[in-house]
Amino acid sequence: MLENLGINARKAAGVLTTATTQQKNFALEEIAKALLQNADKIIEQNKIDLDNGKKAGLNVGLLDRLMLNKDRIEGIADSCLQVIKLDDPCGKVLETVERPNGLKIQKVSCPMGVIGIIYEARPNVTADAAALCLKSGNAVILRGGKEAIHSNIAIAEVMRDAVEKAGLPKDTIQLVTDTSRESSTELMRMKEYLDCLIPRGSKALIQAVVENSTVPVIETGSGNCHIYVDETADIDMASEIIFNAKTQRIGVCNACESLVIHSAVLDKALPAIKKRLDEKNVEIRGDERAKAVCPDIIVADESDFATEYLDYIISVKTVDSLDDAIDHINKNSTGHSEAIITENTDHAKIFMSRIDSSSVYHNASTRFTDGGEFGLGAEIGISTQKLHARGPMGLCELTTTKYLIFGNGQVR
Amino acid sequence: MLENLGINARKAAGVLTTATTQQKNFALEEIAKALLQNADKIIEQNKIDLDNGKKAGLNVGLLDRLMLNKDRIEGIADSCLQVIKLDDPCGKVLETVERPNGLKIQKVSCPMGVIGIIYEARPNVTADAAALCLKSGNAVILRGGKEAIHSNIAIAEVMRDAVEKAGLPKDTIQLVTDTSRESSTELMRMKEYLDCLIPRGSKALIQAVVENSTVPVIETGSGNCHIYVDETADIDMASEIIFNAKTQRIGVCNACESLVIHSAVLDKALPAIKKRLDEKNVEIRGDERAKAVCPDIIVADESDFATEYLDYIISVKTVDSLDDAIDHINKNSTGHSEAIITENTDHAKIFMSRIDSSSVYHNASTRFTDGGEFGLGAEIGISTQKLHARGPMGLCELTTTKYLIFGNGQVR
Numbered sequence: 001m002l003e004n005l006g007i008n009a010r011k012a013a014g015v016l017t018t019a020t021t022q023q024k025n026f027a028l029e030e031i032a033k034a035l036l037q038n039a040d041k042i043i044e045q046n047k048i049d050l051d052n053g054k055k056a057g058l059n060v061g062l063l064d065r066l067m068l069n070k071d072r073i074e075g076i077a078d079s080c081l082q083v084i085k086l087d088d089p090c091g092k093v094l095e096t097v098e099r100p101n102g103l104k105i106q107k108v109s110c111p112m113g114v115i116g117i118i119y120e121a122r123p124n125v126t127a128d129a130a131a132l133c134l135k136s137g138n139a140v141i142l143r144g145g146k147e148a149i150h151s152n153i154a155i156a157e158v159m160r161d162a163v164e165k166a167g168l169p170k171d172t173i174q175l176v177t178d179t180s181r182e183s184s185t186e187l188m189r190m191k192e193y194l195d196c197l198i199p200r201g202s203k204a205l206i207q208a209v210v211e212n213s214t215v216p217v218i219e220t221g222s223g224n225c226h227i228y229v230d231e232t233a234d235i236d237m238a239s240e241i242i243f244n245a246k247t248q249r250i251g252v253c254n255a256c257e258s259l260v261i262h263s264a265v266l267d268k269a270l271p272a273i274k275k276r277l278d279e280k281n282v283e284i285r286g287d288e289r290a291k292a293v294c295p296d297i298i299v300a301d302e303s304d305f306a307t308e309y310l311d312y313i314i315s316v317k318t319v320d321s322l323d324d325a326i327d328h329i330n331k332n333s334t335g336h337s338e339a340i341i342t343e344n345t346d347h348a349k350i351f352m353s354r355i356d357s358s359s360v361y362h363n364a365s366t367r368f369t370d371g372g373e374f375g376l377g378a379e380i381g382i383s384t385q386k387l388h389a390r391g392p393m394g395l396c397e398l399t400t401t402k403y404l405i406f407g408n409g410q411v412r
Numbered sequence: 413m414l415e416n417l418g419i420n421a422r423k424a425a426g427v428l429t430t431a432t433t434q435q436k437n438f439a440l441e442e443i444a445k446a447l448l449q450n451a452d453k454i455i456e457q458n459k460i461d462l463d464n465g466k467k468a469g470l471n472v473g474l475l476d477r478l479m480l481n482k483d484r485i486e487g488i489a490d491s492c493l494q495v496i497k498l499d500d501p502c503g504k505v506l507e508t509v510e511r512p513n514g515l516k517i518q519k520v521s522c523p524m525g526v527i528g529i530i531y532e533a534r535p536n537v538t539a540d541a542a543a544l545c546l547k548s549g550n551a552v553i554l555r556g557g558k559e560a561i562h563s564n565i566a567i568a569e570v571m572r573d574a575v576e577k578a579g580l581p582k583d584t585i586q587l588v589t590d591t592s593r594e595s596s597t598e599l600m601r602m603k604e605y606l607d608c609l610i611p612r613g614s615k616a617l618i619q620a621v622v623e624n625s626t627v628p629v630i631e632t633g634s635g636n637c638h639i640y641v642d643e644t645a646d647i648d649m650a651s652e653i654i655f656n657a658k659t660q661r662i663g664v665c666n667a668c669e670s671l672v673i674h675s676a677v678l679d680k681a682l683p684a685i686k687k688r689l690d691e692k693n694v695e696i697r698g699d700e701r702a703k704a705v706c707p708d709i710i711v712a713d714e715s716d717f718a719t720e721y722l723d724y725i726i727s728v729k730t731v732d733s734l735d736d737a738i739d740h741i742n743k744n745s746t747g748h749s750e751a752i753i754t755e756n757t758d759h760a761k762i763f764m765s766r767i768d769s770s771s772v773y774h775n776a777s778t779r780f781t782d783g784g785e786f787g788l789g790a791e792i793g794i795s796t797q798k799l800h801a802r803g804p805m806g807l808c809e810l811t812t813t814k815y816l817i818f819g820n821g822q823v824r
Contacts, residue, residue, distance in 0.1 A: 014742065017766050097787050103776055105786055112798045113768060191622070195798045210603070214622055216629070216799040237821040244823035330426065352816050354429050356525060364515055364819025373824070374517055374815070375509050386524045386607045386812035387628040388800035400798035403786070404764050407776025409649040411656035412785070 002186050005141055005174050006193025009114040012139040012169035016111055019168060021088040024135055027166035031134075032080040034162035035127065035155070039073045045154035046123065053147055058121075065122050066148055076127045076155075079378075083131045086377045089395040090137045104406040109399045111137030113195040116187055118143045118209055120201040123151035129200075130159055130173045132380050136398035139172050141194065143187055145201075146179035153177060188213035195400075200381055203308075218389055218397075220381030223253035223336030224308045225366045226329045228351065229269050230322065230342035231262040237363060238269060238341040242314075243276040245339070245365040251310050253382060254337050254369040258305060258315045260325045263289065266318055270294050277314065286316035305332045322347050326354045333357055335384045337366040358384060358391035414598050417553055417586050418605025421526040424551040424581035428523055431580060433500040436547055439578035443543065444492040446574035447567070451485045457566035458535065465559055470533075477534050478560055488539045488567075491790075495543045498789045501807040502549045516818040521811045523549030525607040528599055530555045530621055532613040535563035541612075542571055542585045544792050548810035551584050553606065555599055557613075558591035565589060600625035607812070612793055615720075630801055630809075632793030635665035635748030636720045637778040638741045640763065641681050642734065642754035643674040649775060650681060650753040654726075655688040657751070657777040663722050665794060666749050666781040670717060670727045672737045675701065678730055682706055689726065698728035717744045734759050738766045745769055747796045749778040770796060770803035 035042070046068040053063050095107040115138045117129045126142055133140035144152045156175035164170040176183050188197060191214045199209040203222050210217055227245060229238045245256035261269050270293050274284060284290075285300035297316070304315040305328070319325045329338055339361035340351040348362040359369040369392060371379025376394030383389040389397035428436075447454070458480040465475050507519040527550045529541045538554055545552035556564045568587035576582040588595050600609060603626045611621040615634045622629055639657060641650045657668035673681050682705045686696060696702075697712035709728070716727040717740070731737045741750055751773035752763040760774040771781040781804060783791025788806030795801040801809035 014739075014766060014768075017768075018762070099785070099787060103780060110765075210626055216631075216797055218799070219628075234821075240821065240823055248824055327426075350430070353522075354426060356426075356429075357814065359815040359817060361817045362819060364817055364822040365824055367824040368515060368817060368822070369815075373511070375511060385628055387630070390812050391815045400802050402769065403771040403781075403803045405771060405773045405776055405780060407773060409646075409652065410776040410780070411652055412660055412777055412779040 001178065002176060002183060002190060003193070005176065006114070006190050008171035009139040009141055009174060010193055012171040013111065013113045015169050016137045016139060016172060019137060023166070023168060024088070024137065025084045027134060027163045027168050028080050028084045028131055030162040030166040031127075031131065031159050032077040034158045035073055035077040035080070038154070038158045039070055042073060042151065042154045042158065043068055043070070045150040048150040049148055056147075058147065062121055062147070066151070068123060068151060072124065076124050079128055080131045083135050083378055086135060086395055088135070089399045094401060101410050102408065103410050106404045106406075107401050108404055109396070110402050112398060112400045114139045114141065114193055115398065116141045116143065116190070116194045116197040116215065118184060118187065118197065118199045118201075118205065120145040120205060121147040123148045123155060125200060126152045126155045126175070127159065129380060130156075132378055132395060132398060134163070134172055136395050138398060139174070141174050141176060141187065143176040143184060144179075149177065149179050185212060188215060191215050198381055218381070218383050218393070219385040220393075221253065221336065221384035222308050222334050223255070223384070224258065224306065224332060224334045225254060225256050225336055226258045226260055226333055226338045227256050227366065228260040228325045228329065228338070228340045229262060229265060229273075230325075230340055230344060230347050231264040232343040232347070233265060233269065233341040234343060235265065235269050235272050239273045239276045241339065241341060241363070241365045242273050243279075245367050246277060246282055246314050247280045247312070248367055250312060252367075254366050255310070256314065256366050257308050258317065258332065260317045260319055260328055261290070262325070263318050263320050266290065266293055270316065281312060283313045284316055285313065287318055289318040290316040308334065322350060326351060330354070330356050336382065337361065337369040339364060339366050358382070413590065414588060414595060414602060415605070417588065418526070418602050420583035421551040421553055421586060422605055424583040425523065425525045427581050428549045428551060428584060431549060435578070435580060436500070436549065437496045439546060439575045439580050440492050440496045440543055442574040442578040443539075443571050444489040446570045447485055447489040447492070447539065450566070450570045451482055454485060454563065454566045454570065455480055455482070457562040460562040461560050468559075470559065474533055474559070478563070480535055480563060484536065488536050491540055492543045495547050495790055498547060498807055500547070501811045506813060513822050514820065515822050518816045518818075519813050520816055521808070522814050524810060524812045526551045526553065526605055527810065528553045528555065528602070528606045528609040528627065530596060530599065530609065530611045530613075530617065532557040532617060533559040535560045535567060537612060538564045538567045538587070539571065541792060542568075544790055544807060544810060546575070546584055548807050550810060551586070553586050553588060553599065555588040555596060556591075561589065561591050597624060600627060603627050610793060630793070630795050630805070631797040633665065633748065633796035634720050634746050635667070635796070636670065636718065636744060636746045637666060637668050637748055638670045638672055638745055638750045639668050639778065640672040640737045640741065640750070640752045641674060641677060642737075642752055642756060642759050643676040644755040644759070645677060645681065645753040646755060647677070647681050647684050651684045651688045653751065653753060653775070653777045654685050655691075657779050658689060658694055658726050659692045659724070660779055662724060664779075666778050667722070668726065668778050669720050670729065670744065672729045672731055672740055673702070674737070675730050675732050678702065678705055682728065693724060695725045696728055697725065699730050701730040702728040720746065734762060738763060742766070742768050748794065749773065749781040751776060751778050770794070
């Protein structure tokens with residue numbers, strides 16, 4: 001049933017391979033304009049989703065993420081305009097080699113072709129993801145959650161018309177309007193038409209895509225992020241960084257979920273850290289040694305160390321060496337972001353080499369793992385896998401490469 | 413059952429993250445030495461596989477690929493020595509940015525961790541793949557075909573001992589000795605322990621891995637490679653390139669399987685090409701228009717255009733424009749290698765932008781798509797997918813990246 005979307009997307013992708021930066025930017029400008037012009041229409045459709053959501057008993061947080069108003073639509077339109085300012089990631093000559101036989105070989109960046117995005121109830125993803133795919137020269141097939149379907153249809157229609165008005169194929173942006181589980185599974189098996197599938201949302205959603213997709217997936221993901229307080233750590237710095245990484249925003253994947261503290265400084269470090277975390281009533285779940293130092297904390301069990309709380313809770317593990325800290329973290333982390341607080345640069349170096357995560361920090365908060373904070377300008381997600389992209393993914397990560405080989409009759 | 417291999421591989425991978433280039437090269441040297449020293453033992457075990465293969469009725473081609481003798485083992489040892497000469501792909505600083513808040517962010521190359529290789533009956537893959545994984549700092553779990561199991565066990569044992577002797581973990585290299593279908597499926601689901609899975613072999617094998625794996629796969633692949641003879645092509649050059657691309661070696665993925673000829677030059681080009689291909693008795697299967705020009709060719713049906721013959725057979729499609737040529741090729745190719753023969757550089761440019769393949773040639777043979785020919789030094793396979801690696805994969809493609817962020821107390 002989705003095959004037609006696949007066929008249309010391939011056609012659009014073919015046209016996009018030769019679209020100029022100017023054409024793509026013009027389309028983004030038209031999209032931003034059209035979103036503002038059609039704000040009322042979008043809000044009207046969004047109201048239907050909100051009403052249905054209330055009837056279905058969605059919680060306040062979900063309803064808030066679902067809700068669109070003038071301000072938020074202006075924000076979405078502004079994001080499209082921001083994407084215009086970003087460098088075109090396509091057509092970059094990444095390597096050139098001339099072979100002894102005279103063949104000139106170039107490795108150049110180019111669009112992937114067709115990208116699928118599977119996401120949940122946030123209608124802004126519809127516009128954000130489509131804008132990034134367009135700028136990177138890709139056609140996109142969007143498959144959002146059923147809770148946002150009316151909003152998504154409205155946004156997608158506005159964008160499609162704008163793209164067409166700008167002279168690029170309407171099918172550069174397509175939305176799967178069937179929100180059944182079957183349509184989602186079908187999309188995951190459309191290997192012939194999709195070059196890449198990016199799930200955005202809950203752990204369960206991502207897991208389902210990884211399990212069932214035959215299309216190559218970029219896993220974006222959960223973050224059970226650790227901060228290790230080494231024996232030579234500046235305790236004040238550690239406390240500030242941990243306070244920030246745990247409490248600045250609790251529901252995000254780069255928030256700190258677990259502390260690892262060297263036994264030599266546990267006595268001094270834990271009370272100082274606890275004092276700071278107490279300001280926000282953070283619940284501390286520690287091992288027996290931590291409890292011996294701060295008797296009013298809760299005793300952690302093994303599962304705590306593997307838990308991404310996304311809440312005002314943090315676990316504490318005591319270790320006797322840098323090696324033990326590294327082993328504990330590599331065993332329990334999700335490969336997202338980890339930090340070491342130390343004045344010993346050798347320790348920092350070993351930690352940074354051996355920790356198997358996308359982003360490893362020395363003396364800074366894990367909260368910086370973010371496309372904007374890394375200077376990428378925009379972000380389609382944070383990859384916790386190791387193929388293709390790792391860490392915050394910007395426009396470049398939505399491209400692939402090809403080899404162009406220039407000859408004058410060479411045979412082998 | 414394979415879980416222990418996974419646990420051991422992770423441990424070895426942890427050690428390899430800090431292994432120096434010198435250590436890895438020393439291990440490769442020890443491996444090469446040990447392979448030569450143990451050649452008799454390996455040949456003895458290979459004889460068992462050969463005897464079993466003959467009893468099982470394996471064809472001559474398969475038996476030849478399975479066979480090891482002194483010369484071939486010397487070749488394998490020499491490949492290991494060649495890998496020593498290649499640049500270490502790890503630890504390269506690919507990007508550095510300093511942020512306004514003082515954070516210094518580096519993107520560096522590093523080992524993936526644990527790589528799985530699933531392959532068929534060629535025992536040399538055991539050594540070649542292990543050597544490339546070792547040089548790129550990865551632990552490897554090898555799963556070869558049952559036809560080569562005795563040879564593989566012998567080779568793997570020799571390599572494991574050599575690696576240990578060189579001071580690196582023995583489990584840097586592990587072989588799955590259970591060659592049941594179940595062990596293969598189990599390997600494909602070992603997401604916790606494997607960072608990447610590379611299938612090498614037949615289309616059926618690769619398909620099975622893509623369908624069943626939850627581990628990220630790099631698809632290496634089949635090549636239904638096209639050569640397009642444009643209206644301004646130099647016909648002599650076209651004939652030579654096509655003769656080379658079709659007949660120099662027929663069983664390889666970068667051999668040409670299909671011609672696309674512009675109708676304006678069909679009369680002139682096809683007879684010239686046919687004359688050259690007749691020297692090797694290549695069977696031509698063409699469309700009606702081709703048949704009208706050369707009546708003694710066979711009429712092709714649609715399936716011919718999608719077939720990778722790997723034989724002295726080639727298909728011919730007539731088109732009326734560059735656009736039609738591009739559409740036909742993108743519809744039928746496997747995304748491996750395609751060429752345009754033309755004197756018109758604008759046409760070459762359009763063709764190279766719009767053809768959706770890993771390697772696109774202007775006036776050269778498709779047979780050059782190869783790690784060695786591209787100057788990569790070694791090759792683990794040729795990727796026909798677009799994520800992570802596309803085209804010939806060398807050592808760099810066996811690495812991932814991580815972000816290292818250096819701060820002095822930054823919080824968000």
